[in-house]
Structure formats: structure tokens, C-alpha cells
Amino acid sequence: MSDYVVEMLNITKIFPGIKANDDITLQLRKGEVHALLGENGAGKSTLMSVLFGLYQPEQGTIKINGKPVKINNPNDANVLNIGMVHQHFMLVEVFSVLDNIILGIEPNTAGVLDRKIARQKIVELSKRYGLSVEPDALVEDISVGMQQRVEILKMLYRNNEILIFDEPTAVLTPQEIQELIQIMRGLTAEGKSILFITHKLNEIIEVADRCTVLRKGKYVGTVDVADTTREELSRMMVGRDIHFSIDKKDVIPGKVVFTAENVTVPSRHHKNNAVKGISFDVRAGEIVCLAGIEGNGQSELVYALTGIEKISSGKMILEGTDITKASIRKRSRLGISHIPEDRHKYGLVLEYSLANNLVLQRYWEPEFQNAGFIRTAKVLNYANLLIKQYDVRSGQGAATIVRSMSGGNQQKAIIAREIDKNPELLVAIQPTRGLDIGAIEYIHSQLIAQRDSGKAVLLVSLELDEVMNVSDRILVMYEGEIVGEFDPRTTTVEEIGLYMAGAKRNTPRTVTAASATSKK
Amino acid sequence: MTTKIKKFVQSPGLSSFFASVASIGIGLIFGYILLAFINPSMSFYGLGKILFAGASSAEKISKVLYQAAPLMLTGLSVGFAFKTGLFNIGATGQYTVGAFFALYAGIVLKMPWWAALLAAMLGGMIWGAFPGVCKALFNVNEVITSIMFNWIGLFAVNLTLSNIPKILDKISANRTVNLAAANKSAIIPKWGLDKLFGSPYMNISILITAAVAIIIFIVLNKTTFGYELKACGYNRNASIYAGINAKRNIVLSMVISGGLAGIGGGIYYLSGTAQFLVIKSLLNMGFNGIPVALLATSNPVGIIFSSLFISYIQVGGEAMQPQFSPEIINIIISVIIYLSAFSMLLKGLINRILTRQNARKEKEKVLHSSAGNRGDGIVTDAAISNKSESEGVTK
């Protein structure tokens, strides 16, 4: 109805093999702040990308102010007065604030820029909406909060009425978040309508009028924020029945294998630290899981652990040896194995054969080389052994060029290589992403076998099923800190969900063997 | 049956070979069109020379082999650098410095030929180190550094030669002295090949270079060192995670590359039939290593053949005079290089078309299934691998 400024009706968006949006309906009222809540993979970004014209839906209609429209690209969206602030800012760092705002709709006379007119308009908009910026400052020199305000001004300069924010608070300090909330209130007071994607419950409660929850591509429901609680939102976001399908035997954890003390890791993308003074340890015979929404510091922590990134302060100790400054190979030799998040970037050399990739972490060992010459027969034997053991399927066996293998089998190859090293500490990040049930079960059984044989496993997972089933101890990470520690058997998914979304936190503390929670 | 054919067609070795052959074909056609443009009546004559002159007599054949030898080495030099992710356009400078070291060792120090060749290698290695270090430590683009050092090498060698009277010819002081007069032992032996081919030019240089090519092949494919270098070139991140020292490998790679070009210089000028001229222009031999490497997709064994091919058409080109300028061969070669930049594309294009067909089929399947996602949120293999394909995973 004319009450709704945007209606997305029965939107279905499909990527090869996955329904990212399955029959979703979203309605935005004029002048409201409408939050879009969901876990990773829920489909929020996809839905907004459809609205902004980056993707076209397979099914469904979009109506703006009651009229059905087709949005084929961001230009169409702009004509309809829809604007979007992306998670990764679309700003040219060496340009000034002013130049960034006018890029694409520059006021000019016969091609010559008229910056004066632009400046006037920007100053006026800035005053009206309370968005303080320095028009002549270079984007690379200003704070992230101001960069975001520049993105907002870009939209206002183009007279956008419908404003989409994608995870806007991910990169802001607490003060900047408060400023943003004020700004959003100011925008809606002037009649703008706001959609914002988030996984943070506190902010939803504070600033949103209504909230739509998505889960696994499906629409769960829309609630009035004033009438709901954090618990209810959390339940809508993650709640489902978990099947405890894994039979784990009880193992009493042994000695501490790995300790992180006050580890701080800087972020590559913004000035905040990605990991802020974290301390925890992992013991032999246990699987510790770092749970949390993607982007809360898990990746950076693991890169620091494996040696790919440097830490700015803190210590890391593996079996009594300080590895804070150790090289990657040294850590590998001392007993760390790593199943990386991005298998194409760190895990495999795609142009190499499967055999060559399987010895990537061990090719220098006497078993595989003799005076600098690769012992091809040994490498091949080893590769075939792993292929059989871990059921790695490929077109030409050990000689297959890895680029041509399916993603799932590429992953299995990495897992085979890393687990076979028999490491003291196995670090696995999203090890089962993209795999079928059989492979997932097999990998879980491998992880548990490691644990059963007295090794330590650190798992980073975004799948709550996996987190609950596989781990012995769960550490929830939020905004670079550990905000809670749980035993999967004595907690619920909803509870963890609250911590993951920042609604609750315990004081982070160092967990030692003595204070371990009892296991039944 | 069709899937088997598809797999065969997709195999990298075959598509590379076809791409190379296609590039050569188009290059020759372009050359012919140019000939026809310039002198229509003689165009067939010219084409005939290009295609057949190299094999027309024992002397011509030995010229092809004799000129292919240094070309093989500069090709190996460029190809080796390519394999490890670097573009060694400085092969000319390394070649020149190598030649100087060889001549100095042979003429002034009176060393035998094999020692002079080693000296040549040393000279090239030193000269290759400069672009390597500049890139590894200072991140200066190796192309510009190499070009600068091409010229610095040329002038430095000219300067040094001019001031070593022993090296220079008594009569024309802008060339080095005839090796036969200065030090017979420095001349690369013939081992009877000159009689076999009936040409005084023929010597064992082609055998030496073929041996070097095989050594490089072994190093690249059978040693841990080669394993590390290639990994660095293919995927620096993964090689870092494997514990490989990327900076060290960049320098080593350029040093070896330089050494190969250096030996090339030695091979050519220790033949006894060539004298080094003190002139102000860069030698072509180094630059011609680039098409040799590209045609063979940097495979050392392939380089043996591509260097023979390039040498063959060069001999043909020289035979086209006076009707046509031999530079037409360079035009053909440059067209071949330009096309080789596309051949990788052609391969990628074929792959992408096939992947897109798969993706479309998957989409259809999901759209018409009521299940949609599995309740436990697991996506299929195809989804992830297709997504990463479209995310531009290629380097």
C-alpha cells in the first residue's frame, strides 16, 4: 500500500547450487528504521543487493511507492532514489571528501568542475543532518566514522530517499556507533527510510523500529522492536533443533598444548584492532571452538597463530616454546597444522598436481627429498596413500592439476595433508564449508579422532551445528574479544546466539586447567 | 565419449601446443600479407625463403643450429624467470656482460673454453642479481630495472673493453681480437661436427645448450629448489604459508636467469667466428629470448624446439635480402608474442564457457526443486567451486 515505500515481494535469488533468498517478503515503511537480522549465509546481503540492482532475482517483484519496478543496475536504483552504503566503502582514498561525494554527478560547466556549488550543497546537507565532515580532507586521512558519513552524504547529495546500510557498525568505535545512531534518527526525522543489515542485537533494540529476521535464506518473521526481547530475536535468528548426531567418548583433557596471552592483532582494513588482548588456552585431548559471526576477529587470530600475520602485543606459547616470533615453518615443525579459511589463497598451489600439493608442508623432509632432488616415487606413494585414506577424488589421481578438482575434494586434500602431519595443535577454520554430508561426517570423525588420541584441536566455525556437536569447549568471539565460554552440553544455541550478537558478555578471563568446567 | 574428448581438449598441454601453433600460423600469414603489400611480385619468393631457406643447404642448416644455441639460452633465461613469476627483459644486458667475462677469461687470462664459459655464467649471474635485489628489497619493478641495466651493462662493457688493449684487435680497435690468434684453447671445440655439416660455423654449442636446457628442466621439475621457485611464482601466499622465503627466491631466480643469459653470451662469442663489436646499440639476442620462451610456455624442453624455430625463420629472413628487409622476421615474431598474450585467454575462455554451462544446469536444478536448501545449511561442492571461479581466482 502507499504506506510502504519499498516492497520486496516473494523474492527468490539463486546462485549455482544454493537458494540464497527463498520466497522472501520485506516491506519498508516510510520514515522507519528497519533492521535486517540474520546469521552468516542467511541471505541479508543478497536481498539488499537485489534491491540495489547488483543482482536480479529469479522470482518476485519489487515495488517502490506502490509501483512495480525493475532494477537492473545501481544506476536504476539511484534513479529510484535508492542508495547503499557498502560494508567495504566505495571511496577513492586519495580524493578529498568533496570529490568523492560528487564523483559521477559532478557539477560542471562544459566539463570544468564547479566545486563551489558542490561545496555549498554539501555544507548545507551536512548541517541539516548533523553529518560533520571536512570537505577538503583526503579520505585516507580521516577517521572511519567520518568516512562513513561521507558515504551517507553521497546518498543525500543524490537525493536518495531509501538508504541501505550493510553492517554499518562493523568498523566503528563505540562513540562512532552512538553518533551513527543519532544520525539515523535525524535522517528518519527528515522523512528518509532506512534499511540496515546487522547481526548486533543491541543496536537493533536501540535504533530500529521494526526488524525482519532471515534464516538460511528463508523469511522467519518481522517484529516491532518495541514489543520484542533480545532473547526472542536471538531465537528467531538461530533457533532450531540440534541433532546430537556424534557419539563422542569422554576424554579428560591433559596438559596445556597452546596458550595465548593478551594477544592483540591489528586489522588490515581499519584502525581498530581486530583482536584485542585475547587470552585462552587449548589442552591436549580437547576440541576448543571459537564461535562467532564472521568478522569478529577469528580470522586475524588464526593468521597470527599460524604466523601469517604479526601480532602487535602479547605472547603465544606452544608446548612450552614461545612461538610469538617464530617463522611459519618453525611453527609447522613444532607441531601446528592449519586448515585455512581461504583454500585458494593459502592452502593450495592450484597449478600444481595433487601430489605436489599433498607434500607442500613436508617436501623438505628426508623422506621426500635426497640432496635436493625430489624422491618422486616416495611422493607419489604418499599421495596415493592419502588419497585412499581420505577419499580425495580427482580426474587423474595424484597427477591431477588441483585447479580442475572440485572445491570439496580440494578441501579434503588440504585436510588430508594437515591431519596426516599428526600435529600437536590442529587449527581448522571452517573445515567443512562447501562439503556434502558424507565428507562432513568424515572430517568431524577425523577431528574427534585427533582429540581422542590426545591432540589439541582449535576449531573456528560459523555453523552452530558443528560448534555444538563437535567441540568440547566453546569460546564466543565478539568484536575481537572472548565474551563467553561454554560447555556445549550445558548451554543452548539461543544463549550462544546472544553472546555472538553482542547482547551479553562475561568478563573475559584466562582459562586454566584448574578452572575448567566439569564435564559429564 | 564426448566427455572424454572434452577432458582431452581441456588438458593444458594440448591447448598450449595448439595455441602456439595457431600463433605461429597467424604470425606467418601476417608476414606474408606484409610481403605482398611491399612487393607483390616477389612475395611468394619471400615466403619461400622464410619457410625453406633454413633447410636448403648443409651450411644453412648449420647456421640455424649455430644461431639457435645462444637463443636457446636467452630463451631459457627468460623462461626460467617467467616460471618463477618474473619478467626478465634484462637478458640482453646479462648476455653482454657474460660475453665480456668470457672474452676476458679467454683472451686475457688465457683460460680454456669451458672455464671461459663458467666465467660467462658468473658475469650473467652478477648482472641478474641487480634487478632481483632491487625488486626483493626495494620493490622496484624488475622490468624498468632490467632495462636500465641493459644499457648500463652495454656501456660498462664498452668502456672496459676500450681500456684493455690486449683484448682488442690490432687493426680495428672497436672489436675484440680474433680468438684463433689470441688463445686457441678458448674456442669452443667442434668435435668433427664442422666436417659432418660441411660448415666452419658448426661446433658443439648446440649440444651444450641442449644439455643446459635439460639441466634446467630437471632443476625446475625434480628438485626441491625448483619446487619452491615455481610455487612462489604460482601462488606467493601459499608458498609463504609453506615456509618458503619469497624474497630470497626472487633474487635467486634472477641470478640463475642472468647466469643462463650470460652463458649464452659466452657460447656465441667463444665460437671463434664472431668478434664482439663495441657499438652503442643493444644486442638483439637477449630480446629474442622472449618469444622463444613464450612460444614454449616457458617449458625448457619446449624451448629447445622454439629456439630452433625462431633461428630457422631468422636464417630465412636473412636470405630474403635484397628484395626484403630481414626485419620482417621481427615483425612476425612480435605478432606471435602479441597473440601469445591471448592464448592464455583462449584457454580460460574455453574453461569458463564450460563452467558457465554447468552453473546454469545447477541453477535450473535448484530452482525446480522444492527442497531448496538442505535444512542443515550445507551447500553443494559445485556452489563453492563455481563461486570461486567467478571470483577471479586466476592470477
Add this chain to the structure above:
Amino acid sequence: MIILADIMSATVIFAIPLLVVALGGMFSERSGTINIALEGIMIVGALFSCLYLVSADKSGFGAVHPILAMFIAILVAGLAGIIFSLFLALASVSLKADQTIGGTALNMFAPAFAIVLTWAIQGQGQTTIIIPTWVRITQSAFGLTPGKDPNFFETFIFKNFYLTTPVVLVLLAITVFVIYKTKFGLRLRACGEHPQAADSVGINVYALRYIGVAISGFLGGIGGLAFTIAAGSGFQSTVAGYGFFALAVMIFGNWKPMRIFGAALFFALFKVIGSYSASIPFLPSFSGIKNSDYIYTMLPYIVTMLVLVFTSKKSRAPKAEGIPYDKSTR
């Protein structure tokens, strides 16, 4: 004093080709394409403009209207450069091929093509195109008569005065204006820094990158003509590595037009010292060493290397240069 005027005059004449080619490289790289083919573009521009000059000479047109003929020659050089550079644009922007390999191919093609064409037109072995003398602008063009003993200013300005010099300086001014003060310049720079941002506001990145390369072709072609004039002995199918020198000038000038101007003068000075060291009295002459002028010939290249090494930290290349823009990677 006259020597100083000589040196200054020579420096300017050598700096002009460096300047204009480096500006061309800047346009290309600022839009996101590394242009390794500047060397080839220079040769092609020089080739066609020199051929034009010869034909204008033969027809007598040139002697009568030298400045007009020269102006046409400059346009010919620019046009030839644009057409040649489109091959690079095709490979790099549309087909997303390796930019270095495509550029190298063009660099090999150009001198070979030049020799073949010159051979075909002028006859076998005649591979030098001699530039007619009327291209040099003398005092008489301005109605002045040269004095018997030329003074400082007369030497500085008129010893090596060609139309290319003021034309290039005008192009420099235009460049500064276009890059910083126009809508086009803003969008071009955006494509080289953050093509996704440009795309997200509706800018056609592909079109702008093509234009960037075409402009580098235009300027590079003119630079080829300017170089041939500076070198003084006619067109010989080479530009002695100036295409790469210009890249070094561009890097040293941090991709900014006025700084490129300064860098061009800096490098040209060393080149002049290198080429004319014998006639410059206050330089040490290394009389004991034969062919010692090679020491000075090497100087510009060594200086270039040192400069590149020491400024590498502060170097601020356009962020997205060399990376083919692929819409699907949004």
C-alpha cells in the same frame, strides 16, 4: 656563459620528449593500465611524422610554410600513436591479457616495422629518414636577424628551437588543467585508484581506460617526433630506451604533471652531460681512460636506478593500475 646556454638549451630539447611521453604514461596509468609500450608508440609516431616531413619537403610545401607543416607533422605523430596504442588497449582492457607481454610485443613490432617500411619506401639499406632543415625555427621566423656573435638568450632560445617545444609545454598546461579541474580528469583518476567505486556511481570504467591509453598514444607519438628532433641525426627506427626512461620519470614525478616536468629536466640534464661530455669543459675528463665518455653515457641510467631505489618507499602509484577491471568481482 654561452656554454651554459648551450647546456640549458640542450637540456630543454632532451627534456621535452621525456616530459610529453611521461605525461602520456601518466594518463594511461592514472586510468589503470600500465603502458610498457611507450617505446614502440614513440617509434611509430616518429616514423609517420618523419615520413610526412619528407614528403612535405619533396613537395615544397614545407619550405614555404615550415611552421604549418611542422604542426601537421605533430598531429600525424599523435594520430599514429593513438592508433598504435589501441592495440595495447584492446589487449589490456577488453581482453584482460598480461599488460607487460602485450606491451613488449608492440615494442618489438614498432622498430621492425619502421625499418621495413623505410626500406620499402626509400630503397634497400636506406633506413634513416633525414629530417629537412626547415623544421628548425630560426630568428627570421620572428622577423629578427641573428647577431654575428650570438648572446646568451639567442643561444638558449634559438639554437635548438622547434615547434615541438612550445606545443609540448602547452600540452603540459592543458594536462594540469584537465587532470585536476575537469570532470573527465576526476573520473579518469577514479578508475585508476578504485574502479569499483567508480563503477558503483555509474562511470564506465572500460571506456575511460581506453581513453587513457589513447591519450598516452597521442602524447607518446608526439614524444617520438620530439626525440628524433632532439637526437639530431634523423629517424633511425630507435628511441634509445626513452620510452622506459619516461616511465622512470613518471615514477620519479609520482604521477603528478608538474613534478614530472621537474623530473624530466633532471634526467635530461644527465643525458646531456652524457652525450656532450667532451664539449663541457668543467667536467673531469678522465684523460687517462679511453672512450671515457662512456662513463657519462652511463650516468643517466645509473642516476635513474638510484632515484628509483631511494624513492620506492614514498612512491604512490595509482592503486588499481595493472589490474584488469572485472565487473564480476564486485
